[in-house]
Amino acid sequence: MMATINVAKDFSLMPSGRSHTDGSYTGEHFYDYLVRIMNSIPEDEKIIVNFDGILSAGSSFLEQSFAGLIRKRNITKSKFSDKFIIEANDYPEIREKILRYVKEA
Amino acid sequence: MSDYLTVFSIILAVIFFHYQNLKTKQHRCLDEVINRLDIITTIALNSCNTLPHARSQGEYEFNSKILRKSIDNFKSNAPTLLLKKHEFDTLSRECIELLEYIEMHTPVESPDNIETDSDGKMVNNLQTTLKVHMLANKIVSRIYKLL
Numbered sequence: 008m009m010a011t012i013n014v015a016k017d018f019s020l021m022p023s024g025r026s027h028t029d030g031s032y033t034g035e036h037f038y039d040y041l042v043r044i045m046n047s048i049p050e051d052e053k054i055i056v057n058f059d060g061i062l063s064a065g066s067s068f069l070e071q072s073f074a075g076l077i078r079k080r081n082i083t084k085s086k087f088s089d090k091f092i093i094e095a096n097d098y099p100e101i102r103e104k105i106l107r108y109v110k111e112a
Numbered sequence: 113m114s115d116y117l118t119v120f121s122i123i124l125a126v127i128f129f130h131y132q133n134l135k136t137k138q139h140r141c142l143d144e145v146i147n148r149l150d151i152i153t154t155i156a157l158n159s160c161n162t163l164p165h166a167r168s169q170g171e172y173e174f175n176s177k178i179l180r181k182s183i184d185n186f187k188s189n190a191p192t193l194l195l196k197k198h199e200f201d202t203l204s205r206e207c208i209e210l211l212e213y214i215e216m217h218t219p220v221e222s223p224d225n226i227e228t229d230s231d232g233k234m235v236n237n238l239q240t241t242l243k244v245h246m247l248a249n250k251i252v253s254r255i256y257k258l259l
Contacts, residue, residue: 025222066215
């Protein structure tokens with residue numbers, strides 16, 4: 008079984024910003040959303056995060072939401088790739104950025 | 113013999129006009145890329161120099177989206193005989209590098225990205241603005257090299 012998050016449909020077409028105070032669809036909001044999903048599914052279930060269809064995704068948003076999971080110890084770096092499958096066919100650099108931010112967190 | 117010459121001339125004329133058409137489209141895209149780069153760097157620099165430091169209210173996102181689109185158009189309208197794919201890939205990568213730097217090191221996406229002093233002013237303002245200029249100028253010079 009896999010849980011799928013379609014960022015464009017389930018969250019925002021243009022997510023950006025780092026902190027809650029930066030707007031309604033920021034990295035911290037998406038971090039909270041990811042944590043809620045992680046807590047609602049079995050531990051061994053994978054999560055697909057699909058960025059297709061979004062207009063843009065800010066780097067601060069990506070860093071805060073995904074590297075935030077590592078910083079706040081929701082998941083370890085080594086387990087991140089086992090848990091999350093990042094799909095970004097429109098903007099392939101989104102996947103590269105997320106993996107880099109997680110590695111550097 | 114003259115029939116062959118006529119057909120050959122027509123083919124040459126079609127190729128020439130097709131090539132000129134691509135060059136014109138490419139120049140339009142070039143103008144658009146340089147124009148958007150100018151707007152994006154201005155937005156980024158304003159966010160560094162205006163107090164209190166605040167995030168962009170959509171102008172940055174809009175212009176960065178158009179910039180990416182313009183580079184893709186530039187690529188698709190380029191006469192492939194003259195320009196190599198890897199040169200466009202480098203251009204695209206440098207553009208992503210500039211946008212990422214702005215999004216991570218200026219207040220454009222979040223004022224929390226920067227360190228401020230007791231007056232609320234950005235601490236490494238000069239270093240950041242110089243880097244933005246440097247990355248933008250690198251892209252512009254690459255575009256002129258491509259042509």
